[in-house]
Amino acid sequence: MTDQELVERAFAMLERSYVPYSHFPVGAALECGDGTVFTGCNVENAAYGSTICAERTALVKAVSEGHRDDFVRLAVVGRSEDYCWPCGACRQMLYEFAPDLTLLVARGDHTFVKLPLAELLPHGFGPKSLSQSE
Numbered sequence: 441m442t443d444q445e446l447v448e449r450a451f452a453m454l455e456r457s458y459v460p461y462s463h464f465p466v467g468a469a470l471e472c473g474d475g476t477v478f479t480g481c482n483v484e485n486a487a488y489g490s491t492i493c494a495e496r497t498a499l500v501k502a503v504s505e506g507h508r509d510d511f512v513r514l515a516v517v518g519r520s521e522d523y524c525w526p527c528g529a530c531r532q533m534l535y536e537f538a539p540d541l542t543l544l545v546a547r548g549d550h551t552f553v554k555l556p557l558a559e560l561l562p563h564g565f566g567p568k569s570l571s572q573s574e
């Protein structure tokens with residue numbers, strides 16, 4: 441699958457976003473080593489802090505279906521003029537399972553930038569950090 445095709449899988453998810461409060465739909469598509477793609481959208485809540493982002497929706501779908509250590513690329517998309525940069529919580533959650541993940545971050549015109557997660561979360565805190573405490 442090309443990068444652009446993965447980005448388009450994420451764009452298809454914008455229709456599923458539940459965004460009555462922000463009116464800011466986000467879509468995500470997470471590719472695994474075997475080619476499986478898990479998609480996600482943001483799902484908001486009247487208790488605003490309970491909202492889950494599109495990237496984390498895709499990630500927890502993948503992990504709950506048995507994928508853990510084979511994530512390759514993640515596309516995250518929105519409709520705005522600026523690129524839809526993943527929030528800090530999503531960067532952290534992705535780092536847990538895929539510190540070497542490649543991100544495709546798109547804006548509303550369907551153009552995207554490709555960069556490693558490590559560039560958005562340098563010196564991340566992960567499972568290895570905990571094992572070095574003793």
Ligand code: THU
Pocket residue numbers: 459462464465466481482483484491492493494495525526527530
């Ligand atoms: N949002 C995401 O889905 N992913 C991000 O990385 C940034 C923010 C969502 C959460 C909320 O539904 C809306 O965008 C506005 O913050």
